Structures are given as C-alpha cells and as structure tokens.
Amino acid sequence: MRTARPMPAAFLGHGSPMNSLERNRFSDAWRAFGASVPRPRAVLMVSAHWYVNTTAVTAMARPRTIHDFYGFPQALFDVRYPAPGLPELAEEVAEVARPDHVGADRDGWGLDHGTWSVLVHAFPDADVPVVQLAIDARRPPAFHFELGARLAALRERGVLLMGSGNVVHNLGAIDWRQPDGAFDWNLRFDAHARETMTSRPADAVALVDHGDYAMSAPTPEHFLPLLYIAGFAAATGQPADVLVEGPAYGSLSMASYTVGAPGANTIPDLPGTAPIASDAPPEATNL
Numbered sequence: 001m002r003t004a005r006p007m008p009a010a011f012l013g014h015g016s017p018m019n020s021l022e023r024n025r026f027s028d029a030w031r032a033f034g035a036s037v038p039r040p041r042a043v044l045m046v047s048a049h050w051y052v053n054t055t056a057v058t059a060m061a062r063p064r065t066i067h068d069f070y071g072f073p074q075a076l077f078d079v080r081y082p083a084p085g086l087p088e089l090a091e092e093v094a095e096v097a098r099p100d101h102v103g104a105d106r107d108g109w110g111l112d113h114g115t116w117s118v119l120v121h122a123f124p125d126a127d128v129p130v131v132q133l134a135i136d137a138r139r140p141p142a143f144h145f146e147l148g149a150r151l152a153a154l155r156e157r158g159v160l161l162m163g164s165g166n167v168v169h170n171l172g173a174i175d176w177r178q179p180d181g182a183f184d185w186n187l188r189f190d191a192h193a194r195e196t197m198t199s200r201p202a203d204a205v206a207l208v209d210h211g212d213y214a215m216s217a218p219t220p221e222h223f224l225p226l227l228y229i230a231g232f233a234a235a236t237g238q239p240a241d242v243l244v245e246g247p248a249y250g251s252l253s254m255a256s257y258t259v260g261a262p263g264a265n266t267i268p269d270l271p272g273t274a275p276i277a278s279d280a281p282p283e284a285t286n287l
Contacts, residue, residue: 005038006155006156006236007037007038007154007155007158007159007160007161007260008037008155008160008258008259009155009160009161009162009163009229009233009258009259009260009261010160010161010243010259010261011164011165011225011226011228011229012030012118012162012163012164012243012256013026013165013244013246013254013255013256014048014113014117014118014164014165014166014254015166015248017069017072017076017117018072018073018076019117019118019121020113020116020117020118020120021076021079026244026246026254026256027121028121029243030118030121030122030256031124033122033256033261037160040128040158041086041129041157041158041159042086042089042129042130042131042158042159042160043083043123043128043130043131043159043160043162044057044093044132044133044151044159044161045111045114045115045119045130045131045133045163045164046132046135046161046162046163046164046224046225047132047135047163047164047225048135048165048166048169048221048222048225049068049112049113049115050109050112050114050132050133050134050135051135051137051221051224052134052137053136053137053138054103054136054138055100055101055133055136055139055147056102056105056134057093057094057102057105057133057134058085058090058105058110058131058132059085059087059089059090059104059131060085060107061084061085061087062082062084063083063084063085063109063110063111065080065081065110065116066109066111066112067079067113079116079120081115081119081120081126082126083111083119083126083127083128083129084129084130085130086129086130086131087104089129089131090131091104092157092159093131093151096151096153097147097150097151100143100147102133105134109132111130112132114164114165115130115132118162128160133151133228135224137221141205141208141220141224141227142205144227144228144231145204145205145227145228145231145234147228147231148161148227148229148230148231148232148235149232150231151231151232152231152232152235152236155232155236161228161229161232162229163226163229165221165222165223165224166222166223166252166254167189167193167216167223167246167253167254167255168182168189168190168216168217168246168247168251168252168253169222169223169252169253170215170217170218170252171251172218172251173215173250174249175249175250175251176249178248178250179248179249180247181247181248182247182248182250182251182253183250185212185215185216186215186247186250186251187247188210188211189210189212189213189216190216190246190247190255192207192210192212193207193253193255194255196230197229197230197239197240197242197257198239198242198257199239200239201233201234201239201259202234204226204227204231204234205227207223208220215251216253229257229259232259233259236259238259238260240257240258240259241261242255242256242257243256243257243258244256
C-alpha cells in the first residue's frame with residue numbers, strides 16, 4: 001500500500017502528562033505539527049513509557065488508555081484517548097524489521113501517557129489509528145537507530161513514525177524554581193543533540209558518548225525514542241527541523257523535532273505560557 005506523499009516523522013518531548021490538559025508553547029507546537037501533515041493511515045508511536053525486555057507492537061483493535069503515573073489531579077486520570085488500533089500494522093512492522101523479531105501484543109498494553117498526552121493535541125479527534133512499539137531494554141542504542149531506519153519504509157504506506165520522550169530527562173535534579181531554565185550540562189547536551197539532529201542525524205548514536213549524557217539521561221528510556229527518528233532521518237536523507245526548543249526546570253529538555261514536515265515549524269507566540277504544567281506537583285512521578 002503506497003501513498004501519494006510519503007509521511008514525515010517526529011520526536012515530541014512530552015514532559016509532564018499535565019501538558020495533555022494545558023495550552024502552552026509545547027502543546028501548541030504539537031497541534032501545529034498534527035495540522036501540518038497529511039492524514040496518516042496510522043501513527044506508529046515509540047513511547048518512553050513502554051520500556052520492556054522485548055521488541056513488540058500493540059496489535060489490538062481497541063487499545064486502552066493507560067494512566068501510568070500517580071500524584072496528579074483527578075482530571076488527568078479522567079482523560080481518555082479512544083483512538084482505534086490497526087492490528088494488521090503489526091505484521092507490516094515485523095516485515096520491515098527483519099531480521100529482528102517483533103512480537104504482537106494483542107491484550108497486554110495499550111496507549112500509555114507518553115503517547116496520548118501528545119496525541120490529544122496532535123490528533124485531538126482520536127480518529128487516527130495508533131500502534132505502539134515497545135523499546136527493547138536489552139538492546140544497545142545502535143539497535144534502536146537501525147530499527148528506526150528500517151521503519152522508514154512504512155512512510156510509503158501512510159504510517160507516521162513518532163517518538164515520545166525527552167532529550168534531557170533527569171527527574172532527580174529538577175529545580176522547580178527554574179520553569180524556563182536549565183543547568184549548564186542540560187544546555188550543552190541539548191545543543192549538541194540539536195546540532196546532530198539538524199545537520200548529521202546519522203551520527204546520533206554517538207550522543208551517548210557525550211560527556212553530559214550520563215546526567216542528561218541517567219536512565220535511557222526517554223532518550224531512545226529520539227534515535228528512532230534519527231534513524232528515519234538518516235535513511236531518508238533528510239535532517240531534522242526543530243519544532244520547539246525545550247529546556248525546563250533545570251534538568252529537562254522537551255525539545256521536539258520533525259523530519260520531512262515543512263510548515264510545521266511556525267509555532268504561535270504565546271507569551272506568558274509555562275513550558276510545562278506549573279501545577280505538576282513535586283511528588284508526581286513517572287513523567
């Protein structure tokens with residue numbers, strides 16, 4: 001199944017799940033991206049919050065909305081994102097991923113908040129089928145880059161590849177007094193990631209060798225979705241564009257990138273809006 005125009009790809013820095021309820025420069029960027037792209041046949045999402053010891057995709061017709069966090073207001077737990085699945089896409093992912101094996105999860109997972117917190121803005125009608133791809137925790141960074149490169153073949157079949165995580169994600173170092181600020185190590189790593197993604201995405205795996213990577217990604221699950229989009233960019237010969245810059249709260253970067261999506265990078269100026277939800281309480285977890 002080929003489409004008239006190949007689909008783009010995007011990495012969205014999702015930050016706090018409260019962004020699903022907020023209008024700020026990040027959620028407006030996600031809305032602008034969703035409005036700029038051709039209607040996808042399906043979204044294939046690599047979310048930081050499905051980090052397990054296998055490579056698998058969801059293969060159910062009606063994936064459930066998963067609230068995989070605690071310490072947030074009830075309004076967040078009331079959010080539902082009833083997008084359909086696309087079970088046949090599991091077979092297509094398995095096909096293009098060969099020789100690596102991709103299993104089909106028919107009833108175990110669904111759509112976690114790394115997925116729905118951004119898609120409620122990008123595709124607010126929840127009428128585009130969504131399939132999640134698990135991040136295999138056993139695999140090295142190069143595996144995720146190479147799989148992203150292979151998944152680029154699905155762009156000809158109307159599949160929009162998306163990653164959801166954070167370029168910089170160190171919850172242990174958050175400084176709630178710096179809603180728009182960042183520590184020096186955050187700024188250095190974020191800038192190096194930006195330069196790599198926008199000029200030489202084929203070198204993205206080497207980001208893990210940067211001197212500030214250990215502080216920026218003390219655990220890798222939020223960083224790894226970026227490598228899928230870097231692999232897509234390298235395979236298609238298109239460097240990434242910055243959708244929105246991301247430093248926040250000292251130790252986060254919610255920078256977002258698009259590949260092959262001209263017109264998505266004009267984001268409305270929203271003076272006075274916070275970079276992430278200001279009412280995300282310090283005790284909230286699993287961002």
